[in-house]
Amino acid sequence: MRIEKRARFVLIFAFSILNSQFSIPAAAEQHDITKVDPAPPGAVIATPMPEKQSRRMKKYQIPELVGAKQALGSQLVDGRLPRPVLDYVVVDQNVEQRLSIFEKGLVVVRMSGAGGSTMLKRVILPDDALKSYLRSASPERLAAIRAQDVTAPGVRRRSLFRVYRDDGGHVELAFDPVGVIPKTLGDQIRPIEDLFRALSEDRAVTNTIADYVPAVGDELVSDDRKTWRVERVMRDLVELHCVGQPTIVYVDRKDLYNYFVGKRVAGNE
Numbered sequence: 001m002r003i004e005k006r007a008r009f010v011l012i013f014a015f016s017i018l019n020s021q022f023s024i025p026a027a028a029e030q031h032d033i034t035k036v037d038p039a040p041p042g043a044v045i046a047t048p049m050p051e052k053q054s055r056r057m058k059k060y061q062i063p064e065l066v067g068a069k070q071a072l073g074s075q076l077v078d079g080r081l082p083r084p085v086l087d088y089v090v091v092d093q094n095v096e097q098r099l100s101i102f103e104k105g106l107v108v109v110r111m112s113g114a115g116g117s118t119m120l121k122r123v124i125l126p127d128d129a130l131k132s133y134l135r136s137a138s139p140e141r142l143a144a145i146r147a148q149d150v151t152a153p154g155v156r157r158r159s160l161f162r163v164y165r166d167d168g169g170h171v172e173l174a175f176d177p178v179g180v181i182p183k184t185l186g187d188q189i190r191p192i193e194d195l196f197r198a199l200s201e202d203r204a205v206t207n208t209i210a211d212y213v214p215a216v217g218d219e220l221v222s223d224d225r226k227t228w229r230v231e232r233v234m235r236d237l238v239e240l241h242c243v244g245q246p247t248i249v250y251v252d253r254k255d256l257y258n259y260f261v262g263k264r265v266a267g268n269e
Contacts, residue, residue: 030211035072037208039221039262040118065198067129068205071122075106082106086137087162088192090177099196105130109199109206121199121206133195137188139163139171144184151179161189203258210257214238219264220256227264 075082082102090097095113102108105125112118125133142163153159153174162172173185181189204210209220218230220240228249232239236253251259 029070029072030213031072031208032213032215033218033263035208036212036220036263037120037122038265039260040120065123065202065205067126069124069126070205070208070210071106071124072208075102075104075122077104083168084164085134086164086192087160087172088189088196089160091159092157092177097196099192099199101125101130101133107195107199109196111200119200121202123199123202123206133191136191137161137163139165139169141184141188142173143171145173145182147173149180149182150175150185152176159189161185161192163188207257207260208262209260212256214253214256219243220260221262221264222260228260 077083082104084100084102086099086101088099096111098110100108105127107123107125109121110119142161150173153176157176157178158174159177160172160174162170164170175181175185199206214230214233216230216233220228220230222228226245227243228240229243230238231241231248233253238251238253238256240249240251241247242249
């Protein structure tokens with residue numbers, strides 16, 4: 001198509017496999033751009049799923065995230081940072097994965113790898129789910145595992161599991177994630193690994209774009225790191241223009257979370 005002697009492409013995003021993959025919680029809070037997380041450099045929405053697993057997950061919620069809520073805005077507790085409860089870090093070559101649980105059910109996931117890609121997600125777990133994870137992992141159970149019970153961590157491949165006491169102290173254990181894992185340790189880390197997988201694959205509750213109400217002038221960053229400006233909102237259809245490129249996309253408002261990571265921050269282009 002040629003418009004005023006310039007090539008201009010119009011892309012229309014319709015329903016796709018992503019749109020039906022996971023459902024947004026019914027109690028999600030509608031919010032404007034001020035509560036959308038900034039997109040860090042190299043940010044991605046989620047780890048890709050194998051096609052077979054994607055088809056299987058179409059009709060189901062991720063069980064680990066049932067009842068979870070978006071972590072919108074500040075998560076201070078009585079004006080202070082939330083108290084840490086648990087950390088689980090896995091480093092394999094140039095890829096680092098970290099999951100941290102804080103009081104009040106706040107969970108933060110960060111994954112960084114080669115090429116500068118970064119995943120950073122937050123979510124609030126319901127009380128019953130939080131208690132379930134903490135029943136599996138405790139300072140006393142972790143302290144009972146000796147260093148000689150596990151394979152020692154290496155320089156390029158290692159894991160660190162840390163559980164905090166109520167007084168602020170903690171117990172931690174370093175080990176090789178593909179080495180010997182005694183049952184007492186496996187019982188503690190397997191639920192955490194399942195939660196990490198669920199958070200890394202989710203595109204809804206962990207993405208503050210979900211239930212975002214777009215307004216003209218808002219700028220969003222897509223999964224391919226391009227910046228898009230909201231030019232028009234037509235009921236539920238949003239027209240976005242790619243900044244610096246003659247490209248327009250039309251996206252259903254409820255599907256924005258499938259394509260955008262967060263809002264643009266000056267200096268992060």
